Amino acid sequence: MAAAMVRKPVILRSSDDIFEFPGTGVSLGDMVLDFIEEVEVSPEFNTTSGSDEDDENSCGVEENKAFWEEQDQLLQATLCKSSSVESKIRQATKEALREINSSSEEYCVCARPVTGGCWKCLRTEICKRLIDSGYNCVICKSKWRSSTNAPAGEHTYLEVLDKSSKRGEISVAIELNFRAEFEMARASENYNRLISWLPEVFVGKAERLRALIKILCCAAKKCMKEKKMHLGPWRKHKYMQAKWFGTLERSTPGSLPVGFSHGPPKPKASILAFDLLDVAMAQGLHCSSTAVEVL
Known part of the structure; x- marks a missing residue:
């Protein structure tokens, strides 16, 4: 039979003293190291962690699917309503x-x-x-x-x-x-x-x-x-x-916006309609009354 593996005792020093449990041959360091290794390699811990992530992803996918299905139903129901x-x-x-x-x-x-x-x-x-x-x-x-x-x-x-x-x-x-x-x-x-x-x-x-x-x-x-x-x-x-x-x-087409005035447009001033004779007389100037025809 193969020889059993014997772990060398881990010695924790504190003022050059050795911490070891009497009658067992197991040091405190061995117990701590064994616990850490069990936590790191234990299949129970790894499996549980992966399962939680898978559950979260699964819940997220299901929630998204439910959301879009609900939106589809709401949209179609709203579109179908018609008076x-x-x-x-x-x-x-x-x-x-x-x-x-x-x-x-x-x-x-x-x-x-x-x-x-x-x-x-x-x-x-x-x-x-x-x-x-x-x-x-x-x-x-x-x-x-x-x-x-x-x-x-x-x-x-x-x-x-x-x-x-x-x-x-x-x-x-x-x-x-x-x-x-x-x-x-x-x-x-x-x-x-x-x-x-x-x-x-x-x-x-x-x-x-x-x-x-x-x-x-x-x-x-x-x-x-x-x-x-x-x-x-x-x-x-x-x-x-x-x-x-x-x-x-x-x-409405071809009209001013509702609420705006629809009154007649204001007349635009034109040099052709401007009476220069009246202005000159008002200023005391002597001008000929001869009319000028605009061609």
Whole structure:
């Protein structure tokens, strides 16, 4: 049989004295060293530590999965809610877009027309068609000042004011480029899947729009946190909400904004309408009254 390994006693010196337990041959140093080695190599300790980390990672994955599933359900449920007023305006907007796209006439009337049209002229054209269809449609420009949480900005969209409801006047927003407002270049797969549910053209009441903004901004914050990236101030809830609920200025195509004066324009002074004879006489000068014809 192989000879048993005998550990040399570890001697702890204190004033040249040897600390050893009497009758055992085991020193205090041996006991301490054995305990340290057991802790370092014990499979129980290693297994437990790894299990805790795996459990934490597993919980994190499950929590993320539950979050995105919940956001999907909330978003789809909010998008499905639609009143009869919203449905009618949505259908009228789709018909207006279909007519514009099928027409050979260019609707862009800018000084330098954009090939395929521009958003400004498209909004104006759709607003005109909705007005012709009997809807009280206006062009809304939302403006907001800068703050500690968000920079200043402005945003333009359409709005239909419906007075047929028993609850009074209902405001229905029309955003022609709704999905693009929430798209992010470095978004995660979960966030992009959520955005894919959004319609390109949104037509809905204020309360439904507020709910969508809250869901999407919460998802954007979670997405950036998972990717360990900073969320830009223009992506935060306060900024996105200001786009549709800031200080509004309403106008109709070819008119001044609602609330502005529609009185006759002030006459502009012209040298051709300036009576030099009256001025000269007022100053005591003698001038000929011969009229001069302006060719």
